[in-house]
Amino acid sequence: MLSGRILTPAGWIKGRIDFDQRIRQISEDQGADGRLTILPGFIDLHVHGAAGVDIMQGGGAGATVARAHAKHGTTAMLGTTMTATDNSIRRALNGLAPVIAARPAGGARMLGVHLEGPFLSIHRLGAQPADAVVMGSMDLVRSYHAIAPIRAMTLATEVDGHLDLIPQMNALGIRVQIGHSNGSYEDGVAALKAGAAGFTHLYNGMTGLNHYKPGIVGAALAHAEYAEIIPDLQHVDPGAIRAALRAIPRLYGVTDATSATGMPDGEYALGSQRVYKCVGCVRLATGSLAGSVLTMDQALRNFVGLGLDLADASHRLSLYPADYLGEMERGRLATGAWADMVVLNEELQPVAVFVEGEAIDLTAT
Template identity: 85%
Template sequence: MLSGRILTPNGWINGTIAFDQRIQHIQENAGADGALTILPGFIDLHVHGASGADIMQGGTAGVTVARSHARHGTTAMLGTTMTATDNSIRRALNGLAGAIAERPAGAARILGVHLEGPFLSIHRLGAQPADAVAIASIDLVRSYHALAPIRALTLATEVADHLALIPQLKAMGIRVQIGHSNGTYDDGVAALEAGAAGFTHLFNGMTALNHYKPGIVGAALAHAEYAEIIPDLQHVHPGAMRAALRAIPRLYGVTDATSATGMPDGEYGLGTQRVYKCLGCVRLATGSLAGSVLTMDQALRNFVDLGLELADASNRLSLYPADYLGETERGRLAPGAWADIVVLDADLQPVAVFVEGEAIDLSNN
C-alpha cells in the first residue's frame, strides 16, 4: 500500500493505493501525506539501449536495457531495432523473444518490438546505416513478426510499394509509423488515410515544415492524433515542441535511448554505428545526433519545465503511449490495472518504482 497524491483517471486525489500484481483499490483520504506523488509507470515505445547494452546485440541485451530503464520509472517498453542486415535483425528479435514472453525480475515489461529499420528512405537516415536499407514486403515482415511480436513499425511510406503495405500491416496489429521519410505533405496524408497510426520522433528524420511545402512534419501537425517526440531538449527546439503540443492531441514522449544511457562520456555502439556521448547527447563522428541518453523521469521533468501541468506530462509518458498500443490495463492507476507505479518526491525524482507489483531496486541509479 502506498500513500500520497495520486493521479487517477478522474484527476488528483490524496489517498492510498493498494496492490499486488494489479491495483486492488484506490481510496481518497484527505489526511494522506501529499509529499509523495504517485503516477502510472512510464511507457517508452522507442528505446534502443542503456547501461552499455544495445538491443541489436541480441542475447540478454534487452534484459539489461529493460532493467536499466525500470530504475528511472519505465515500467513497459518496446525494444527498438536499427537498420541492419537481415541476420542482425533476426538476432535482435530472437534475443528479445524470451524477455517478451516472460518478464525478467527487476525489469520493465517488454511489450514487443518497434522495428525502426530497415524500411526507410536513404535520404533521411539520420544515424541509420545506408548499406542495409531494404524495401519492405509483407512476407519479410511476417517472418520477423514470427520471431518476436512487432507492435510498431517505422516506414518511409513514399518508398516503392510501402503505401500499399499499410492496410496489411494494420491487419496484423502493427502500428505503422511514418518516419525516416523524404515524403511530401501529400505522401503523409495518403499514409494516414491508408491506416498509418503515428509518426516516429516527430521533426527528426523527415521533411520539414515550409509554408509552400509542408512536408511530413506539416502532415503530422495538420492531421495526426498520435506522434512520438524526443523531449530531451536537444532533438527538438522547445518552440517546435510547443507547436506540436498544441497541434497533436496525443503527442507522447519517447527516449530513443542508446547504449550510452546511464554511462560516462565515451564511445558506444548503436547497431553497427559508433556513437559518442558528450555533453549530455550522443552523436556520430560527423556530429549528427544519434539517439539520446534520455530517461523517462527526465522526460517528465523536461515536459514540466516546458510549462506542462504534471498530469498532462504524465499522460504523455504513460496514458497516451498505452492507448496508442491498445494497452488498456497499463498507463493508468485504476482498480484492475497492472500495478505499474512510479513514486516521485517533490523534485520529481523517483523514490520507488513497481512493475506489475514488483518493487524495483533503485540503488544503481
C-alpha cells in the same frame, strides 16, 4: 500499499493504493503524505539501449535494458531495432523474444518490438546505415513477426510499394509510423488515410515544415492524433515542441535511448554504428545526433519545465502511449489495472518504482 497524491483517471486525489500484481483498490485518505506523488509507470515506445548495451546485440541485452530503464520509472517499453543486415535483425529479435515472453526480474515489461527500419528512405537516414536499407515486403515482415511480436513499425511510406503494406501490417496488429521519410505533405496524408497511426520522433528524420512545402512535419501537425517526440531539449527546440503540443492531441514522449544511457562520456554502439556520448548527447563521428541518453523521469521534468502541468506531462509518458498500443490495463492508475507505478518526491525524482507490483531496486547496478 502506497499513499500520497495520486493521479487517477478522474483527476488528483490524496489517498492510498492497495495492490498486488494489479491495483486492487484506490481510496481517498486526506491524511496521506501530499509530498509524495504517485503516477502511472512510464511507457517508452522507442528504446535502443542503456547501461552500455544495445538491443541489436541480442542475447541478454534486452533484459539489461529493461532493468536499466525501470530504475527511472519506465514500467513498459518496446525494444527498438536499428536498420541492419537481415541476420543482425534476426539476432536482435531472437534476443528480445524471451524477454517479451517473460518479464525479467527487476525490469520493465517488454511489450514487443518497434522495428525502426530497414524500410526507410535513403535520403533521411539519420543514424541508420545506408547499406542495410531494403524495400519492404510482407513476407519479410511476417518472418520477423514470427520471431518476436512487432507492435510498431517505422516506415518511409512514400517509397514505391510501401503504401500498400500499411493495411496488411495493421491486420497483423502492427502500428505503422511514418518516419525516416523524404515524403511530401501529400505522401503523409495518403499514408494516414491508408492506416498509418503515428510519426516516429517528430521533426527528426523527415521533411520539415515550409509554408510552400509543408512536408511530413506539416502532415503530422495538420492531421495526426498520435506522434512520438524526443523531449531531451536537444533533438527538438522547445518552441517546436510547444507547437506540436498545440497541434497533435496525443503527442507522447519517447527516449530514443542508446547504450550510452546511464554511462560516462565515451564511445558506444548503436547497431552497427559507433556513437559518442559527450555533454549529455549522443552523436555520430560526423556530429549528427544519434539517439539520446534521455530517461523517462527526465522527460517528465523537461515537459513540466516547458510549462505542462504534471497531469498532462504524465499522460504524454504513460496514458497516451498505452492507448496508442491498445494497452488499456497500463498507463493509468485504476482498479484492475497492472500495478505499474512511479512514486516521486517534490523534485519529481523517483523514490520508488513498481512493475506489475514488484518493487524495483533503484540502487542496483
